[in-house]
Amino acid sequence: MDKDKEERLEKLLKEWEKSGEKLGHFPSSEKLTVLDLRLLLENPSPLRELIRQIVAAEMGANSTAQSSEAGIELATSATYTEDIQALQDADQALEEHRDKPTQARTELAQARINLKQTQTELEQLKQAAQQTQVDLKTCSAQVEKLLKNEDRYKQDIKAREEELQQLQAELAAAQTDSSAEPALVFLRSDPQLAQIMGLADLPADNTQALIQTVAVLAQIDNLKRLWEALKDRCEAGKRTVTDNECALLQAALDWHNHNWHRLPYRLIDVATASRFDYETQSRSRHVTKGETVAAMQLPGIADGNGKVLCKALVQTK
Structure with a gap:
């Protein structure tokens, strides 16, 4: 029994003692509740003793009435017992479930925290x-x-x-068979051009001479210098480049392209009777007008990207 129930039972007992022996009279200003009655019945109290005395007195008065009233009293007592038991069970169930909402709320709050986490x-x-x-x-x-x-x-x-x-x-x-190299043969036969290109003193050994020639003419600056030398010859003689001169220019270009395998340099050829193109062609100094190509004197040179390095020398009409 908890403290509140003990205090309430003690108060009821004091009120009971004040009532004396007047049956059915309870002097308290408060009304008895079902819970009060339950406390008095469940615990040692004058009320329980009074009920016991009444039952005993009635049983001694009359055997027939005693049996009848005893049956009623037993039935009533049984009913009270059942009611008390029901009240006890309800109170116990209430006690058991009293903390469940709070526990459920706590679990729900924890579940929400876990969910958020x-x-x-x-x-x-x-x-x-x-x-x-x-x-x-x-x-x-x-x-x-x-x-x-x-x-x-x-x-x-x-x-x-x-x-x-x-x-x-x-x-x-x-x-x-180095003696079969036309470029080397031509340079040996043209000492003036060899002198211009710095190849006048070629070794007697054809292999060494060819290596030196390739090393010089494969350079882009020397390739341009060769083209300029051939241009001066064409302009001075008012003529077209010879086959040997053109072969030497092509050989020098091929040697240079060993370093530009993916984007090789090329010669710019011009077809006769084609329209003059200022971007890729240059008129001979002996011709001052004309928009149609009459003859190509010297092919030009373009790099691997198509950029013109030396314009083709042409005559126009």
Whole structure:
């Protein structure tokens, strides 16, 4: 029994003692409740003793009436007992379930806290996943770039290897029969042009002479200088470049293109009767007018991107 019930029972007992022995009279200013009655019946009290005495007196008065009244009293007592038991059960159930709403609310609050924490962790994981995707995309781009660079390097290495093989083949062919090289033969036969190009003192050995010639004429500056020398000859003689001169210019261009395998330099040829193009052609100084090409005296030179380095020398009409 808790403290409140003990205090209430004590108060009821004091009120009972004040009532004396007047049956049915309870002097308290407060009305008896069902809970008060329950306290008096469940615990040792004058009320329980009074009920016991009444039952005993009635049983001694008359056997027939005693039996009848006893039956009624027992039935009543049984009913009271059942009611009291029901009240006790209800009170116990109430006590058991009294804390359940509070516990449920506590569990619900904890569940909400756990849910919020889970949502926070999920958001963090989502952000981490997004950052990982960004990092992965960056890494993929870098890997792709490296792979492209690797492919380019491999292609360059392959081109260099092919170029080396070609040079070795040309060198072997030159060593086998260097006297058959037309450019070298022409330079030996034209000492004036050889002097202009710095090739006047070629070695007697044809292989060494060819190596020196290739080393000089393969350079772009010397290639332009050769073209300028041939142009001066054409202008001075009012003539077209000779076959040997044109072959030497083509050979020098081919040697230079060993360094520009992917974007080779080329000669600019001009067809007769075509329209004069100021961007790629230059009139001979002996001609001052005309918009139609009458003859090409010297082909021009363009680099691998199509940029004109030396305009073709033409006559117009």
